[in-house]
Amino acid sequence: MPRLTHGVVQENRDRSKAAKSASEHNPRVGDCDGTRVIDSSDRSIALAISALRAGNIVAVPTETVYGLAADASNPGAVARVFAAKGRPVDHPLIVHLASGTNLADWARCIPDAAYRLAEEFWPGPLTLILERQPPVLDVVTGGLSTVGLRIPSHPVIQRILQGFGGGLAAPSANRFGRVSPTSAIDVCDGLAGVVGLIVDGGQCEVGVESTIVAFVGDEATILRPGGVSSEAIAQVLGRKPLPATHTSVRAPGTLASHYAPTTPLEICSANEATRRAATLASHGMRVGVLTLAPAEVPGVVVSWNARGDVGILARSLYHYLRLADSESLDILVVEVPPAHGLGVAVADRLRRAAHRPTA
Numbered sequence: 001m002p003r004l005t006h007g008v009v010q011e012n013r014d015r016s017k018a019a020k021s022a023s024e025h026n027p028r029v030g031d032c033d034g035t036r037v038i039d040s041s042d043r044s045i046a047l048a049i050s051a052l053r054a055g056n057i058v059a060v061p062t063e064t065v066y067g068l069a070a071d072a073s074n075p076g077a078v079a080r081v082f083a084a085k086g087r088p089v090d091h092p093l094i095v096h097l098a099s100g101t102n103l104a105d106w107a108r109c110i111p112d113a114a115y116r117l118a119e120e121f122w123p124g125p126l127t128l129i130l131e132r133q134p135p136v137l138d139v140v141t142g143g144l145s146t147v148g149l150r151i152p153s154h155p156v157i158q159r160i161l162q163g164f165g166g167g168l169a170a171p172s173a174n175r176f177g178r179v180s181p182t183s184a185i186d187v188c189d190g191l192a193g194v195v196g197l198i199v200d201g202g203q204c205e206v207g208v209e210s211t212i213v214a215f216v217g218d219e220a221t222i223l224r225p226g227g228v229s230s231e232a233i234a235q236v237l238g239r240k241p242l243p244a245t246h247t248s249v250r251a252p253g254t255l256a257s258h259y260a261p262t263t264p265l266e267i268c269s270a271n272e273a274t275r276r277a278a279t280l281a282s283h284g285m286r287v288g289v290l291t292l293a294p295a296e297v298p299g300v301v302v303s304w305n306a307r308g309d310v311g312i313l314a315r316s317l318y319h320y321l322r323l324a325d326s327e328s329l330d331i332l333v334v335e336v337p338p339a340h341g342l343g344v345a346v347a348d349r350l351r352r353a354a355h356r357p358t359a
Contacts, residue, residue: 033193034192035194052069052160058199060168060173063125064227066187067168069170072166091142095140095167097167105133106130106149114220122151127211129212131145160199172209173190180318181318205315206226221241224244230344261353263325263330264331268334273291274291274297278298278300281301287332289304313346
């Protein structure tokens with residue numbers, strides 16, 4: 001059986017030292033409506049670890065979005081995550097690990113293809129759905145025979161995981177179905193007074209959730225597109241992964257309506273977005289527009305763009321969805337990015353954010 005390398009790559013060690021140094025010289029410590037916000041100094045990391053060991057929930061940064069972390073082996077702590085989010089109890093959680101050395105404590109019958117993906121993309125924004133070990137809690141897996149596992153690359157959660165010594169169940173730190181948080185202030189906006197502690201690790205670098213890959217036998221299936229592209233996975237495996245339609249496995253973030261702001265969204269092609277926004281604005285609506293490249297749109301309240309970079313669009317998407325609400329827009333018109341690479345994940349989030357359940 002292939003052996004999974006463990007620990008954090010040197011680049012992340014360097015980033016961790018830089019983040020630690022920055023936080024000690026410019027600590028961000030405060031309070032938001034009864035929730036304590038702490039920096040990433042050694043003292044703060046120790047405080048977060050103590051809270052987790054005591055069975056409390058703590059909001060922590062990852063490279064994708066901020067997570068609401070709890071001890072994955074403590075059923076009471078995991079139950080607090082569901083209560084804080086208002087999350088359905090049959091919706092499985094992803095367990096975050098410090099390294100691959102204890103992967104076999106959580107999963108069994110791990111296919112070679114899964115090891116190859118782990119070697120290539122961990123630590124990073126990839127979640128693997130694998131057959132669970134019997135001791136893994138039903139409350140974590142949603143009663144399924146599988147468990148989602150990930151090794152995040154953000155230096156702050158890595159320090160927390162390494163000090164904690166176990167797995168942390170950590171879905172996005174927001175109310176269920178709403179816009180995911182990519183900064184500590186986003187967590188405050190949604191969960192102030194609900195979570196006791198938020199660790200501020202700065203802005204998330206990826207900005208959309210992890211790619212979720214399930215294995216049915218040796219066949220890889222992408223259940224949710226994310227920070228690792230389908231093309232990159234295919235390059236490692238030597239074949240294209242199957243789409244989600246080929247399996248009935250439940251996974252986080254795959255409901256028709258998810259990641260949703262209060263502001264209605266309208267998704268348009270590159271050629272249609274600016275024209276549609278201008279038309280709606282001419283009818284007296286408070287309109288915002290979000291495009292990939294800069295564009296002049298008459299009459300809109302706000303016009304945002306990602307400077308032609310899909311990576312920037314992914315990193316800032318949830319921020320702009322939140323701004324749309326703060327601007328009290330009647331509608332936000334968004335240009336859908338090209339359907340390849342990270343653009344697939346962005347388009348997926350937009351489609352779910354725009355979906356409005358019928359009565």
